[in-house]
Amino acid sequence: MDYIAEGFKTAIELLISFDPQVYKIIILSVFVSSTATAIAATVSIPLGIFAGISNFRLKRLFSKVLYSMMSVPSVIVGLVVAIGLSRRGPLGFMQLLYTPAAMIIAQALLVFPLCLGLTYSLAKNRGSDIERIGKTLGAGKLQGIVLIIRELKAELFINVVTTFSRAISEVGAVMIVGGNIKGHTRVITTSIAMLNSMGDYPMAIALGLVLLIISFAINAVIYSLQEE
C-alpha cells in the first residue's frame, strides 16, 4: 500500500514544482482536445440547428444514424484516420500521421457526431419555437439560426463542454494516430496507459489527478450553468 501513498506524494510534488515533462503533456492534451472541440462545434452547431428545425425526408433515419454515431468507439475512429493518413493512404501525402494535427483530426471526427447530436436534439425540442418568433419578426433562415444560437447559448455551451470532456478523456484514437511519442504526441490519457504498463505510478497518478481536476472543473461549469 505504501507505493500508492508514495505515488500520491510524488504526484503532488511533480504538479507543485511545475515539472516541465508533466506540464508539456497537460498543455498538449488541452490544446489538442480544445482545438478538436472548437472545430467540431463550429461545424456541428449551425448544422445541428438547421437539421433540428428543418423538415426533410428521411429525418427519422437521420436521427437514428446520428444517435448511433454518437457512441462510436474511439479506436474505430483512430483506425479510420490512421488508414487515411498512412503513407499508402489517400491522404498520406500530407504526412500528418503521428503528429498533433492527426490527433486533432481524429478527436474532431470522434466528437463531431456527439456535438451534432446534442445540438440537433436541443434544436428539435426548443429551436422551432424560437425560429417561429424570429420568423414573425422578419428573420430569414440564417437570421433564425443565429437567433437560436443566441437564445440557447447556455445550453449550447454545456453541449460544447460535454464534447470537450469526451475528447480529453479518450485514449484509443490519439494512441493510434499520435503514437504516444515523447515530447511530440504524448497526451495525458496515452501517458497514463503507458506509465501504468511500466509501473511508474507517481507520474501516472499525477496525470490522473490532472485529468480528474479537469473533469471536476467541467462538471462544475455544467452544473452552475444548469442551475442558472
Place this chain on the structure above:
Amino acid sequence: MQITVSNLKKSFGGRTVLDIESLTFESGKITGIIGPNGAGKTTLLNIIAGIDMDFEGEVEYSGEEYSTVKREITMVFQKGGLLKRSVFENISYPLKLRGINKNEIQQTASELMKFLGIEELSGKKAHKISGGETQRVVLARALAIKPKALLLDEPTASIDPEYMETIERCIVDYNRNSKATIIIITHSMDQARRLCDNIVLIERGRVGEADGFF
C-alpha cells in the same frame, strides 16, 4: 392589406383540420375569429402569418404573395414569445433586423413602451416579468415594425382586466392610426363585440355563420 384565403385545406396525419373555400379579411378592419377549442383558429392564423407553409390552397395579401409582404405581417402568440434578453432589446430586435439606425430604434422603442405603459421595464430581463407585462411587451415588439397586418392569437388570455384594457386600447388605437388589418382570435364574445368590425366563426375547420353576434 386585404387578406384573401381561397380553397384552403390543411391536414394532420390524414385528418382535415381546415377546409375553407373562401374567406376575406377586409383591409383596415379588425376581424375577430371565434370558435371552440381545436376548431383550427390558430392553424389558420399560422398559415396567414407564413409560419405554417404546408397547406393546399392560396393566401393572397392585397393580390401579392407571402414572400413579397412577409416583413409587413407579424403575429402575437397566446403565450410567451419573448427572447431571453431585456425588454428594450426584445422591442428593438425586429428593428435591428430591418437595419434601422440606433437613434430611430431608441425613439421607436421609447414611444411604444410609453404607449403600453412599460417604460419602467425597459432594462428588465424578459423572463423576469409577469404574464400581463409579457403580453404588453410582445405587443410593443409587434407594433415596432408598423405591420400592415397584425395577427393576434388570444393576446389577453389569462391576464388581469387592467392589462386587458390597456392591450385592447392599444389594438384599437393602432388600427385607427395605421389602418392596419388586424385579425384577433378570442374566446370572449364581449371582447369580440368591443374590438371587432367583423366576426368569423370557425367550427371543425370550416367557416360557420357568425351573424347575430353584434
